[in-house]
Amino acid sequence: MIFRKNVQLILRRFNHSKIYPSAKDAIDDIKSNQTILVGGFGLCGIPENLIKALNETPEKTGFTMVSNNAGVDNFGLGLLLKTKQIKKMISSYVGENAEFARQYLQGELEVELTPQGTLAERVRAGGAGIPAFYTSTGVGTDVQLGGIPIKYTTDGKEALIKSTPRESRVFNGKRYIMEEAITGDFSLIKAWKGDSFGNLVFRGSARNFNPAMAKAGKICIAEVEEIVPVGTLTPNEIHLPGVYVQRLIKGLNYEKRIEKLTLTKDEDVSKTATSKDDVAAKMRERIVRRAAKEFKNGMYVNLGIGMPMLASNYVDPSITVHLQSENGILGLGPFPKPGLQDPDLINAGKETVTMIPGSSLFSSDDSFAMIRGSHIDLTILGAMEVAQNGDLANWIIPKKMVKGMGGAMDLVSAHKTKVVVTMEHVAKNGRHKILKSCSLPLTGERCVDTIITDLCVFDVDKKRGTLVLKELCEGVTVEDVKKNTGCDFEIDLV
Numbered sequence: 001m002i003f004r005k006n007v008q009l010i011l012r013r014f015n016h017s018k019i020y021p022s023a024k025d026a027i028d029d030i031k032s033n034q035t036i037l038v039g040g041f042g043l044c045g046i047p048e049n050l051i052k053a054l055n056e057t058p059e060k061t062g063f064t065m066v067s068n069n070a071g072v073d074n075f076g077l078g079l080l081l082k083t084k085q086i087k088k089m090i091s092s093y094v095g096e097n098a099e100f101a102r103q104y105l106q107g108e109l110e111v112e113l114t115p116q117g118t119l120a121e122r123v124r125a126g127g128a129g130i131p132a133f134y135t136s137t138g139v140g141t142d143v144q145l146g147g148i149p150i151k152y153t154t155d156g157k158e159a160l161i162k163s164t165p166r167e168s169r170v171f172n173g174k175r176y177i178m179e180e181a182i183t184g185d186f187s188l189i190k191a192w193k194g195d196s197f198g199n200l201v202f203r204g205s206a207r208n209f210n211p212a213m214a215k216a217g218k219i220c221i222a223e224v225e226e227i228v229p230v231g232t233l234t235p236n237e238i239h240l241p242g243v244y245v246q247r248l249i250k251g252l253n254y255e256k257r258i259e260k261l262t263l264t265k266d267e268d269v270s271k272t273a274t275s276k277d278d279v280a281a282k283m284r285e286r287i288v289r290r291a292a293k294e295f296k297n298g299m300y301v302n303l304g305i306g307m308p309m310l311a312s313n314y315v316d317p318s319i320t321v322h323l324q325s326e327n328g329i330l331g332l333g334p335f336p337k338p339g340l341q342d343p344d345l346i347n348a349g350k351e352t353v354t355m356i357p358g359s360s361l362f363s364s365d366d367s368f369a370m371i372r373g374s375h376i377d378l379t380i381l382g383a384m385e386v387a388q389n390g391d392l393a394n395w396i397i398p399k400k401m402v403k404g405m406g407g408a409m410d411l412v413s414a415h416k417t418k419v420v421v422t423m424e425h426v427a428k429n430g431r432h433k434i435l436k437s438c439s440l441p442l443t444g445e446r447c448v449d450t451i452i453t454d455l456c457v458f459d460v461d462k463k464r465g466t467l468v469l470k471e472l473c474e475g476v477t478v479e480d481v482k483k484n485t486g487c488d489f490e491i492d493l494v
């Protein structure tokens, strides 16, 4: 018996096929305390089988996991959080996973919150042999200044470990900060199809972080839905050349859970809304309709989750606007009709979406190159606070709410992209949201160009650090705006 097992091992060693019989075999030599890079965005394109296999070896613990999210409470990396196999997460987004937030806020888990584009580029750089790079993302925020809690005390009152300040440098008159590359002992990724050389093809927005993670791990283990004979995938269609993939398995019984099933509804749901909801809905519609006027023919636009995304319902039908989703889609279509949802096609809000003629797909590192490089003309996003000089805060309320910055810091740091904020003029508790200076940690410094609220439209004169009132909503007076705004402003109504 022992002899036969040895023969098998020897055969395996000299078997140049990268194909492993199971997820369990493929992850067998992963050790406690190692750094593991994991592909996926939300629950889209995650290596379900490899994660489950790790979860079935609960004696392996202390992992540092690099992944944009940590799944949800009972799926994806959320499974490994539950079994306390993860010591540290390097991620951009905590939201949608209650256990993730709880472990972080109660000092059980270290979390290095990293802007989504910076995360993608740190990993890309790791795989490309670049030790560090400069980026405008996070300039002037706590990402640059340091002090973002990485580990809290168990009562959640103090930070035991904090992020360190970043070096900064001026290039062509603009400030940038230095970010270091990320590499890992292993990468766990998911693709659609692969061959025994390890060549991979991804599907829909399930590509996301997978190619970058693959390249930055010493050993990349890929799981695929289908293993095809070498030569079946044409050279033109291969997204990730096999040189980056060391092990391949065929995943079993894919669940491919959908996090936020969002469908195009035929009937008008507003009719069933209560009157209180009605007021809020009318206010939102007012903001969203005005925001849609920012769209110009041919623009490339990124819309934030929630109200900004609704603006796409009011695009003037005589113009073409290309909607970008930072998880890797250019040319978003409407939400799918019932039954036509596809777990491999979601937007940055994790909602099911469709593609339209002329759409294209790409990876997260490509997506943020597009964003950081100012190839996107306009970004519309929500805010908790905006200051008169254009400072924006929308990613954290210290000790209370931590969602993470996601891609917002990257989006607002692109020098040539117009940044429009849509929000309610005052908070629900009556507090001012438009202020002399922000009280919450910044998402971006002097980045907002225009603020659209339910009362008015302000332009930000960033050079002088002043707001200019440009438009009043119907029935709203300058006095109303003054009462509801926490700073002075100039008036230049159009």
Ligand SMILES: *[C@@H]1O[C@H](CO)[C@@H](O)[C@H](O)[C@H]1NC(C)=O
Pocket: 011, 012, 015, 016, 017, 019, 020, 021
């Ligand atoms: C080599 O690996 C492939 C894929 O797992 C398998 O089909 C084949 O039997 C292996 N060959 C040997 C000699 O183990």
Ligand SMILES: *[C@@H]1O[C@H](CO)[C@@H](O)[C@H](O)[C@H]1NC(C)=O
Pocket: 031, 032, 033, 062
């Ligand atoms: C993992 O780290 C813990 C804590 O530092 C240590 O006690 C343990 O021996 C390490 N395990 C391995 C396999 O390195």
